[in-house]
Amino acid sequence: MTRLRHLVLVLGDQLDLDAAAFDGFDPAQDAVWMAEVAEESTHVWSSQPRIALFLAAMRHFAQAVRSAGRPLHYRRLDDPDNRGTLAAELAAALQTLSPARVLMTAPGDWRVWQALKEVVAEAGLELELREDRHFFCTVREFAAHARGRRTLRLEFFYRELRRRHGVLMQGPGADAQPIGGQWNFDADNRAPFGPAGPGAVPPRSRFEPDDITREVLALVARRFADHPGALNHFAWPVTRAQALQALQQFIDQRLPHFGRTQDAMWPGEPWLYHSHLSAALNLKLLSAREVVQAAEAAFHAGHVGIESAEGFIRQILGWREYVRGIYWTQMPGYLQRNALQADQDLPAWYWSGRTDMACLREAITQTLALGYAHHIQRLMVTGLFALLLGVRPQQVHAWYLSVYVDAVEWVELPNTLGMSQYADGGLMASKPYVATGRYIERMGGGCAGCRYDPAQRVGERACPFTTLYWDFLERHQALLARNPRMSLQVKNLARLTAAERDAVRQRADAIRAGQVGVPA
Template sequence: MNKTHRLCLVLGDQLSFDLASLKGLDAEQDTVLLVEVMEEASHVPHHPQKIALIFSAMRHFAEALKQRGIRVQYVTLDDPQNSGSVPGELRRWQSLLHAEELHLTECGDWRLEQSLKECGLAIQWHTDSRFLCSRADFSSWAEGKKQLRMEFFYREMRRKSGLLLNGDGSPVGGTWNFDAENRKTLPKGLRAPSPMRFSADAVTQDVLALVAKNFSSHYGALDAFDYPVTHADAQALWDYFLDWGLAAFGDYQDAMASDEPFLFHARISAALNIGLLDLRRLCNDVEAAYWAHRIPLNAAEGFIRQLIGWREYVRGVYWLKMPEYASGNLFGNSRPLPEFYWTGDTQMNCMSQAIGQSLKYAYAHHIQRLMVTGNFALLAGIAPSQICDWYLAIYMDAFDWVELPNTLGMVMHADGGYLGSKPYCASGQYIKRMSDYCRDCAYKVSESTTYDACPFNSLYWHFLMRHGDLLRGNQRMSMIYKNLDRMPESRQQALWQRGQFLLAKLDEGESF
């Protein structure tokens, strides 16, 4: 009996040997297809290091599959026959190989999944089992709820996974969430471990040359590329973090420091998101480190919460609410993204630090994204679509399923509070408390209305004033508005005028 020839398409963020669509492959009969295409590399101007990471990891994964005896067709970006799109390549290879079955694991991008569903081919879709919560399971959990709270979802994931639970099912330590113990500022003299770096092998060097040639117009440096591109190297990076970073991560995960882009963060999110690391193994390793008394509970719980709580939660929201979710714009923002987001050319030291390291490393940790670059975009009234595209383009770990809810919902509150119960807005005082950025800034964080006052200060109050009709009814904002109402009218007017002046400068294309 003749066997059916299966063609399995593996995308650049699906580089896992345990991928559902790879199950049951016949090494002699079936084929795995991987493609580098211009459409996916340029639909936003992705950071050159991000493109290099994915292409190099894809090439290494293809070689690893071949070593396992699996037939692989690999299409490079500069292949003369390359059609330039994922659906185009799937159609081309289905025809060339006369494949009777096409298999594909769920995409991480609604746009790409729709284009594949509409490409005219009968595709057998597989659930992405790399996640703890399937799309269907999240939809069932969300059914009937007007608002979705991550905390309650997270508790369900803890119960489902069994992580950090006592024998009776109660949380270790007596509470589910130790977030209040994850906000310490960095003490003077405390040094973070040096980041683990990986040198480029011949495959990566070829990719770096390819990216330099084809994406020179994209923002971001390529010469600092040092990320793991294989499963073994990603595991080495993870082991290094377990040994040297995780114990202090719980205390200082929200801290920021000048010229310290990584601090105690793992830098494994990109490797995890493209399939080089396994979610369940990471969580089990963290739990084991806690039980072995190698790390404190707030570090273990804080890290696990990010993985099975927030990460799974935003993915669930994305697939539950797309495509309508992407058009959210509660505040009616229309201001273009300032040019200095692409250059780092600003006298605001916090912004210069966060943007500068993002351009150099394609990396910033969650507080730099949320409370510095994101906070400014929120206060300045930047169009949500523009800041979303910036995050998607600039960060190594940014894929639409994780970037869009985090930016549109968490950062910009553009979804009307569906994802987060309040806007994460703050004045410069928050940045001063959590970093040393203000120390070397051209602006004074202690001032709000003078010519040299921190722009975050007046823009914060201006944001609250101009959106009072939408936010005053929010219980979590009531104290803030009471503070605003207690201000003398002259003070409110001065803050308003300073905010107006700064926004006018943005509209004229000026930097701060």
């Protein structure tokens, strides 16, 4: 019997038949290995929609692997002898299959990479990592960009990638300039909806569960019944074909309206004009290149305006690549950063949505039901409250990684610790993103139906966001005063008398003690 040449490891977020790990694959002497294990749903207490998405997509991909004629060793979560961890399952597979080499596409999780690398080494083999071609920028290229810089800024990195890949550029070679005469249209893309709201919003792309997905939903409901979230709204794309369909529907129906109001919120409207493609991108059912190309083509065809095309492309070509570079150049120490010395526990109602703050109730109950919230709900509602409250950033990270269907650590961790919680002290974001409740009111967060008034910072009706904003400035005044982008906000503290500051502090203490913000 011929010895197995290559065992190709495929993780749940590497679902691409054309991945680099398959380069040179020979069905006569190579095989694929995949495993569903409980550990990946319990190392953080993952929500039911997140678990279901990964398992359903993995099982559909396994079907595609077999259809492509590639030998597959697949361990299901409900197999009676499932060992429960990727490390244990791989160790057993290596002993049984005895491959000459083990290889995989570079993973998206430091913890998983370390565990698999250790198992392979114990078997006397090396784990060969191949580049993930779904990205525009390699980790080495980002490291070269970052070398020698005291701080990292998205804008400089984004411009570099735009030039390198010729995206939304005009003119020859080195003289090329950004189309529209400016690099970003962020200032044009912050408008709220009018008093009547967004109007008729195109429907979300829905994919009714087939037999494979229904089997997964039943398994998750049974096996993970005590995990947060719900499955009755599950309609995410779980195959390559579905992901491509979702991409086309976004380009045709929502991208033309995406730009100006991409930061806006509206109660009862979770989907709005956003793409809802991040989960498919992070599972590798779509590549960043084809998504950017589709948006750019729509602009050149006159289907969408520059503000919508550039605003969306910046999220993919800019921000997504940026946070991946930060993750892989800063781990493993990045996970422990806590520049603001935040020490509060995450409020228990983050797992239930039972709070009387309307914007948080809306964002959290939506998140638990759908496994989804758009970027402003994450950054400026759930994330902002945790930052102002002073929650340990590692607890905030664990919550985000648990509840969102698109959460893979390489993208979630820098967004949470760096952008949302400023726990890296400004490595990736130029300032803490803090605001009063008036920002949420302006962007359509449902304040009109809330018991709290965003214009008040003290008193029974004071919005907790507003109280905690002033308390945050007071507590971190020395640090923030050194930040040019925060100096004006810090100077506003001088307008408060000693008595007003004391009242803010007392109200903030009551909020931290759980005496404010929960239903009576």
